[in-house]
Amino acid sequence: MKNFFILFVFLPFLVGAQSTFPKDTSYTISNTYQKEIKKFPFISIAKTLHNENIKSEKQIVYQQTATRDLHLDSYLFQSKKKLPAIILLHGGGWKSGDKSQMENLATAIAVKEYNCFAIEYRLSPEAKYPAGYNDVKEAIAFIIKNAVRFNSDPNKIAILGCSSGGQMAALLGTTSPNEIQAIVDLDGILAFHHPESEEGKIAAEWLGGTYEENSKNWIAASALTHTNKNTPPILFVNSQWNRFHAGRDDMIRILNQNEIYSEIKTFEKSPHSFWFFNPWFEKTVTFTTQFLDKILKKE
Template structure:
């Protein structure tokens, strides 16, 4: 059966949101949840707008918060429709709020967007009372709610300086470009109703209401979930948004449900929501989602800013538009005092605490057991730092998180999967450091569980870098997200 905007309220009320089960192990009781219902966050003439707030009853510290926004074609739906989403967020360790907002036909754009902004401001203003961290807030929405969540994460034109923003967005099949030519006729009718205008007169409103039009560096991180056979909000809406996010250097991920239409079965939706919350546990709860601090594509053909352990072993290689930082020689003249990687490129001008580092990397060495590349963090000096060793095979000295602390490197105890399947292709790595918990996590090629993980709080602030123990390889598309800090 085709599912459209006008049916999405029924979809979320009858299939997706309320029937989402609380996240828990089989046979385990869900942990107690503390609810505060009906908190009025704004008044519009005689209309009171309210939200329902929840957090783990046992929480004893400020928590990151998730704002849950129901769908319904901007015309129908209630905050109760996403209560189960809120419960699932709380059971994953977040505070969360389900909000009401003004609906058609009485209220058109920009009223709903103004309301979600007001709800975000209310949570920030009452952070101490509610026990949440105002700097770590995300928004999640379904269909029309996904559209509003995206606006909250991208649209800052005309807003007051310092207005609270969200740091991450979970967008489930929401429209992203209300000016797009591929929109079906029924979606066009809904958009005209939402904007209160059509034809040429609607053009400025279409742009103002389109998240894609407002994408810029520093926007919220976006994860979208969209069906490839969506007949109401075409899958092309999601791909176009994520192309714009990538071009702006905004962290993003698009998860496409093959063959799915506008919404999908409860079990699949639960799996996607869990996938989102797993990443947010690392990124939001782990102190991530910081501003972009360093963007390096090596197109300047210069190693300026990088300390190189052996300058003769490193080069910027490749043609314009496809350049990369490369280790070109296996041998190195660098002789570390203690056994540790020979090939290192470190950004000594940036000292960071919690961070997320994204980088493309490719091993160019022939295949053998200890074929490797490394990522460096917590760098104090050449005798004190961490490195994450992506080895082809896992053994005592290969493939793990290692510590160099005035002595030969040693592997930290922790989680590790099978070795790195280098092959002859590029891989995308994400290194996440959370100084609060001490976690160092390495994710590879978009897999949701860590490829490598260890916990250590020895070096809580330091520089980042790339390299290899003693092999060759290439690095490109490096993005460092971290809170502002002093140069080292």
């Protein structure tokens, strides 16, 4: 009876450990809209209509960590042939945001005959770098392993990220060229310690200290560090704010030296999180799918 009582008392805590972790909810579409509409009164939140050709499945477990499950959401275009897989990573300063913020973009891209996967990864309140990076690596491995289930071509994988997710996408693309064939970076930095960069406290929270305290992580987490002849083609879609593409021009010089294809699309007079809003949402989708068609659907 005593052992049973102890188990009864502690069971709720054991169960709760699976889903209870520090969560920062400061970065949401709604909050961002309320902030940006003061500067851009003509904007509206983009909405993607339901499409009968897209089959979605939410909360697919791709990894079990010591404390909880990690999930992804799939948005699959219904096709008889295997389609390229697009990995999507949300933004939020490596500390906030969630995969649901990628639903509109994932659906709009999937309609163009792609299979899209929005990935949950651990953020700085829960785990420091490289935990989130490793999580996405595991998600990609899971998708490749389950390529038949997802009707996806494991040899045609692209990664797309927004803001801090764009930084992650570029990093994963430059360090995993055998798995990733194309990168789409929506206003994500390419180098943390760089003359154009203004990253400070938020980056330090994710990287386990300031540059002076942990320069190794600041360098290792920068896609520019790893850019070489093996880097996949990359599309940069940027706002007007230079700080959000720190290191981009240096990266392009290396890409050009190695004859690697890249594109830059810039939205002048736009907010940083332009992908959430009209009038930039559709153009973002168009730029992205035209680039992906060129890289992943060429004969």
